[in-house]
Amino acid sequence: MPELLTITPETIQRAAHCLRDGGLVAFPTETVYGLGANALDGRAVARIFETKGRPQFNPLIVHVSELAQVETFAHFNEQAQRLAEIFWPGPLTLVLARRAGSGLSELVSAGLPTVAIRVPSHPAARNLIAASGAPVAAPSANPSGQVSPTQAAHVAADLGSKVDMILDGGQCKAGLESTIIALTGDTPTLLRAGSLAREAIEDALGEPLSRRTHGATPQAPGMLTSHYAPRAYLRLNAEFPQPGDAFLGFGSITGQSSDKVLNLSASGNLREAAANLFSSLRELDATGARTISIAPIPEHGLGEAINDRLRRAAAPRPEPARSD
């Protein structure tokens, strides 16, 4: 099991070296922990898919440390320019036309003519990418289909010795993945709700975002119906727990009759709720409860992304939940 490494200039250099050598480094971002590999190195990228048990058709986000590097890999249009200036570095991923001869591994885009790019704001992530001298492909550092990690200990518990190094940056601030916008079609399209609220993006663009139509290709993130799933079954929009349920509250809906209770945000703050979502699901899952009931979450602002993750986590699984 790799140790959790405190972030220092020395551990950043070691991790950058590991990436250059084709290794896998788990690192903190402002959203969730990423499982990074050199995006120019096809064998390293293949290890990401193998380590996560990730379907090969599901492409990866390429992380760069500076806006200026994006042009090397993708075609930047006017809308991309505007969103990048306002929201980067930060929790926004742009799907853009991939530049021919970019040098990126084909596997990163899963054979699509597009590439997803973001500039994270977490200083350790940016320092690591800059020190590696390469673009870094990084999905969330969890086994495919399961809950994303918001602490280094989650990564160690889920992936353990399958990763070469784990940089420990404490708790991720936003706690939900980046918002993904495709700028490759006629209209800007929301592919995945995330840590940046849709409304902020629509304000910046001066037009509404289209929604991806169900079943459309490419398969984007949690576009897979069952995703972000804990072991327990989830019951959404619950006003109170059933006997034996664990309960995840929000605001004044607290599930007080259950003895396994957490509240995403007692004050009803969606930002706080987003930051607590994945760690709370993990914690309630660890109680062994068969079902986690979850209070209703409003659908506006970050609530859109929280509800998206909850619906997918609650969706029927390819295999029944383990009952051991």
Ligand code: TXA
């Ligand atoms: O916050 C985040 O976005 C985190 C951190 C580590 O940056 N990363 C993350 O990656 O959530 P991942 O792999 O768990 O989710 C990225 C999603 C994938 O589901 C994939 O389908 C979608 O982005 N994606 C990547 N490239 C795409 C492309 N060219 N077109 C459409 N969707 C794409």
Ligand code: MG
């Ligand atoms: Mg993921």
